[in-house]
Amino acid sequence: MREDNSIVSTPEAFLEALLDTDRLRARQVLEWASRPAGPEGALDSLMMPALERIGERWESGELALSQVYMSGRICEELIETLMPLRAGNGAAAEARVAIGVLEDRHALGKRIVLSVLRAGGIPVRDYGAGLSVGELVERTRADGIRVLLVSTLMLRSALRIKLLVAELGAAGLAVKVVVGGAPFVCDRRLAEKVGADAVGYSAHQAVEIVRRLLGDGR
């Protein structure tokens, strides 16, 4: 295959390809960076900085949610192609991190966070959407989850997290609960009110939060 020397392998070039929804360009930039750094290195040096920048720009109102979603989706596809082992980590037996949507059906926010966690190399189980408090407690217990990320859309379900935290505690589970979603963005005191251990206002914060709660200071 002829080499394309016009490819610039910088986080900015990768970010631009993501925001243009240019899958081919994003793949070329990532593959080019993989040559010296290896796929893992390229993910750390290109993909994560790009996703972080996108998350920050969404939080400041500069980018739209659809751009954050499509960027995450392209990154997931690239990981599946270039690093199938990392892509399959949702089913990995060692995953001690899980994510689910409490009661609401809207799963877009959860999907975006999932993409970012996978890009960050964090094995994570996807519990889906429309979950009850009881279901989340049971699955957390069965899977030995240490960090549970809970996404909500409506205020009523956000407030139900208080019950979830209480039930997890009553079951004697040593799990940290991370919350996110529109109600928490609108009210910065809500996470504390429901007893969450941490809150993410944008998907890109998930990797740092989960690593911190797992005691992995990478």
Added chain:
Amino acid sequence: MKPAATSIERVLTTLGHREPDRVPLFLLLSLHGARELGLPIREYFRSPRHVVEGQARLQARYGHDCYNAFFYAAIEMEAWGGETRFFEDGPPNAGEPIVSRAGQIAGLSPPRVAECARLRQVLEAVAGLREKAAGEVPVIGVVVSPYSLPVMQLGFERYLDWQIETPEAIERLWRINQEFCVEWANAQLQAGATAICYFDPLASPTITPPEVYRATGWRIAQRTLARIAGPTATHLASGRSLAIANLLAQTGTAAIGVSALEDLAEVKRAFAGRVGVIGNLNGIEMARWTPAEAETAVRDAIARAAPGGGFILADNHGEIPWQVSGDTLMAISEAARKWGEYPLPGRDGT
């Protein structure tokens, strides 16, 4: 002493970008009618009589300037064959999407309002509220925009994916939705609605990049609003609006429901003299406000956006959550009267 204006005079004056007797207040309450009548939410929405009575009691209690004929967004999906999930303490949600394959869109046709019993119930509520209003209080009807309805029809992820993967199918869906939206809006106007709230959260730059909106949702809004035979207000349901202010002003809408995430004074400047501003009390924070906090928020919003008219005080989402207490609603109402009388008091309260 000059008699107080009626609600409809107050609203029309401010939407004419002049100062009425006081800042109009829209408490956009739908679920709270159930609490007012002591009914479970699902039971409350079974009968248009409940909604008429609930709205009348709420307006009598808080003295705000509209009747809200909105039931819940998912009721439109019932017309398309979808289901609604009810909760005891929050808004009903749409059930599973009605379309799971892009190929299904070719077989869709817009439901007819007259053939959907649930939509006819909404029309009955509109007519009942029109009677209660006696020409003094505006009755607000609501439609979901053709551009935003696919979130419920397809699911959010599919909608975003298909805009790129199968744009022709999405174009077709928008056209079908537009036919339904126009018929549904005009049916509500014919039943007695004073104005239509065009609920378009996908238009917001919080969800869609402005350049994409310009090529899609903006054109849809222009085409759709031109065919709605009455005044419209566009609501972005907590989403930002500043980056598309000029586009929104060209859709023919009379007012915009704006976000708590943007500075209200800046938003007012962006729309001043062109489009009225409705907002932007934070509906989520409202659930924990003390009466004093409610008064502060009301006073601040009025100071930022009310000078010169063109402003209706309301929440930022278009629906006040169930969890907001009656005491807080009363504090908002009282503060709106205390601080919203024109000429407006100075910063020092004089």
